[in-house]
Amino acid sequence: MTVATINPFGSRTTVHLSPEDYEAIARELDAVRDEISADLGERDSAYIHRIIRLQRGLEIGGRALLFASSLPPAWLAGTATLTVAKILENMEIGHNVMHGQWDWMRDPKIHSTTWEWDNVSPAEQWKHSHNFVHHTFTNVLGKDNDVGYGILRVTPEQKWHWANIPQPIYNALLAMFFEYGVALHDLEIDKVREGTNDPEETKEKLRAIGRKIRRQWTKDYVAFPLLTGPQFLSTLAANFTANVARNVWAHTIIFCGHFPGDVEVFEEETLEGETKGEWYVRQLLGSANISGGRLFHLMTGNLSHQIEHHLFPDLPSNRYAEIAPRVRALCEKYDLPYHTGPLRKQVTSTWGKIVRYAFPGGSRPNEDQA
Structure with a gap:
């Protein structure tokens, strides 16, 4: 067996796979995709329609409770219900619909080209920065802007700067207002700082973000609070709280899927001549799961x-649970890591890295133990 190093940093994971192994991995994972795609049908369609009905019912119920938001029990119940509705809309519905997971149904109301989510990030910009950039160049430094979101040092391979020292504070604020961080993501702030961006394109993107923010603020902070009349201020506070809670939850799940413990990053040279099998292995090494039950997976959008x-x-999220054992078995077969753990562990690991890499130096977890 020949040796190929998929991680040119030579850090924790050196993958010993032959070209034939990569080809076999691609065939096996392509077969999983083909099998699931061929099996999509009525039960999948019923699932997404059921989740959309549930989400809309929760939102209507939450907003109805806020008509009595001056009463603490009604405020708490309304805020909690609205928070759950917003989480479901953003994560299990919006994120996955905009990935094209349900385009096979050819339903114009549940389609990646028409869905606009309950978030200040314009759908078109998100689809470019996330669907194309992030999912194509997953964890490749200099190509994937999701590695630290342009403001955080989350791996020792990133160059340290004194501005990283307060990054635990940055991250806490990013969590609270995560939708705004996501909205700015497609601007490619690094290019703006370096002056290599297209000024007109940046201005147009900013105008689109401004329009979306006005739309969201009008809905959550003007229209619905006004509908509750004398409960205006308490409803306003409830809507703000629901948005912040949704943001913190989304930030937590997304960061725990990308930055904990042993998750790898890659140099740009990894992309040169990258085969389908090597792309698949890069996804395996650059991602982490969070263990939990069915309700937990639903609330994470199956992320x-x-x-x-x-x-x-682009496969429907409700199928990931049945795919997972097959992917894990493949990892065991080829001696590849399958990063997973409970939420508590992944949160601790992720925040631990953010705090550690706020300072110069640093090494990977296994190197610390060596």
Whole structure:
């Protein structure tokens, strides 16, 4: 067996795979995709319609409770219900619909080209920065802007700068207002700082973001609070709280799928001549799952199956749970890591890295133990 190093940094994972192994991995994972795609049908369609009905019912119920938001029990119940509705809309519905996971149904109301989510990030910009850039160049430094979101040092391979020192504070603020960070993501702030961006394109993107923010603020902070009349201020506070809670949850799940413990990053040279099998292995090494039950997976938008999502981003999310054991078995077969753990572990690991890499130096977890 020949030796190929998929991680040119030579850090924790050196993958010993022959070209034939990569080809076999591609065939096996392509077969999983083909099998699931051929099996999509009524039960999948019923699932997404059921989740959309549930989400809309929760939103209507939450907003109805806020008509009595001056009463603490009604405020708490309304805020909690609205928070769950917003989480479901953004994660299990919006994120996955805009990935094209349900385009096979050919339903113009549940289609990646028509869905606009309950978020200040314009759908078109998100689809470019996420669907194309992130999922094509997953964890490649200099290509994938999701590695640290342009403001955080999350791996020792990133150059340290004194501005990284307060990054735990940056991250806490990013969590609270995550939708705004996502909205700015497609601007490619690094290019703006370096002056290599197209000024007119940047201005147009900013105008689109401004329009979306006005739309969201009008809905959550003007229209619905006004509908509750004398409960205006308490409803306004409830809507703000629901948005922040949704943002913190989304930030937590997404960061725990990309940055904990042993998740790898790659140099740009990894992309040179990259085969389908090597792309699949890069997704495996650059992702982490979060273990939990069915309700937990639903509330994460099934992004708790981040490995399966990175392998098959356009397969319906309700199928990731049945795909996961097959992917894990493949990892065992080829002696590849399958990063997974409970939420508590992944959160601790992710925040631990953010705090550690705020300072110069640093090494990977296994190197610390060596």
